[in-house]
Amino acid sequence: MNKIAFIGAGNMARAIIIGLVNSGVAPQNIMVANPSASKRLNLAQEFGVLQTEDNNKASEFAEVVVLCVKPHLITEVCRQISQAISISGKLFISVAAGTTVAQIQVALSKNSKDNLPPVVRVMPNTPCQLGLGMSGLFASNEVSVEHKAIAEQLMTAVGKIIWLATEDKINDIIAVAGSAPAYFFLFMEAMEKQAQHLGFSSQESRMLVQQTALGAAQMVAHSDEAISTLRANVTSKGGTTHAAIEQFKQDGMEEMVKNAMAAAIARAEEMAK
Numbered sequence: 001m002n003k004i005a006f007i008g009a010g011n012m013a014r015a016i017i018i019g020l021v022n023s024g025v026a027p028q029n030i031m032v033a034n035p036s037a038s039k040r041l042n043l044a045q046e047f048g049v050l051q052t053e054d055n056n057k058a059s060e061f062a063e064v065v066v067l068c069v070k071p072h073l074i075t076e077v078c079r080q081i082s083q084a085i086s087i088s089g090k091l092f093i094s095v096a097a098g099t100t101v102a103q104i105q106v107a108l109s110k111n112s113k114d115n116l117p118p119v120v121r122v123m124p125n126t127p128c129q130l131g132l133g134m135s136g137l138f139a140s141n142e143v144s145v146e147h148k149a150i151a152e153q154l155m156t157a158v159g160k161i162i163w164l165a166t167e168d169k170i171n172d173i174i175a176v177a178g179s180a181p182a183y184f185f186l187f188m189e190a191m192e193k194q195a196q197h198l199g200f201s202s203q204e205s206r207m208l209v210q211q212t213a214l215g216a217a218q219m220v221a222h223s224d225e226a227i228s229t230l231r232a233n234v235t236s237k238g239g240t241t242h243a244a245i246e247q248f249k250q251d252g253m254e255e256m257v258k259n260a261m262a263a264a265i266a267r268a269e270e271m272a273k
């Protein structure tokens, strides 16, 4: 594996780094840069990765630079790196929502005559930390076959991937996968709360919800059946599940999911402007 720099040591960087180290990537090949000390020092202590407060030092160290800062910071961070060091030959990977390849390439180019640098946009999700991530990848025209293979190797180390033919599909991936762990957490939170109202202790409520969600997800993962069939298998005619599902339908669950995913896409489009 190439040397990898992470610019930003927040939630997403941490998730990918944990997944990479657990998949066998040597921690000495990973350097993480973050302005405040605690997150990068924790990563260094827990996993043995190298750390610095200097984005330029980390970028200089690596052949692959993974940009993991918030979208509003990404172009400024890129500008600072390209002013300070030679970025020639490096592959840039951005996980930021709502910042386009073109915006990143312009920020990375010192002047308009420079060749545009290769950029892969990745939309991952936090289950990467368990090797259970789901990422969508889009490569700019400047990305070589070798660079594509590197991006693919990096993200398959922490989960499953799909390549996207057009950049706008990144926003769809945000709605279906990037943001989506939070939808499931929200659903589980609501169930946990109701379990507590029914009189189960907080520990019992957590276990009941967690184990049921895990079991259901594993059934989907290990079965060739359609998800709707798995649902039907739980739903006896006129029974308890039927009563619950009918209530969900009456309360407009499908519409809610559709609107929530559309809101995520709309926000990503807005952020890119």
Ligand SMILES: NC(=O)C1=CN([C@@H]2O[C@H](COP(=O)(O)OP(=O)(O)OC[C@H]3O[C@@H](n4cnc5c(N)ncnc54)[C@H](OP(=O)(O)O)[C@@H]3O)[C@@H](O)[C@H]2O)C=CC1
Binding pocket: 007, 008, 009, 010, 011, 012, 013, 033, 034, 035, 036, 037, 039, 055, 068, 069, 070, 071, 073, 077, 095, 096, 097, 123, 124, 125, 126, 178, 179
């Ligand atoms: N969280 C998620 O589930 C997902 C996030 N993403 C994307 O990942 C990116 C990061 O999100 P997330 O990890 O959640 O955010 P976090 O806020 O957790 O992490 C961002 C990190 O960037 C650091 N930072 C701030 N300024 C700089 C700088 N100038 N140079 C280097 N590092 C800096 C922050 O440090 P400090 O705290 O010290 O200021 C912080 O540790 C976003 O662009 C987001 O769109 C994509 C998919 C999923």
Ligand SMILES: O=C(O)[C@@H]1CCC=N1
Binding pocket: 097, 174, 178, 179
């Ligand atoms: O909420 C966000 O903007 C980021 C992108 C996908 C998940 N978290």
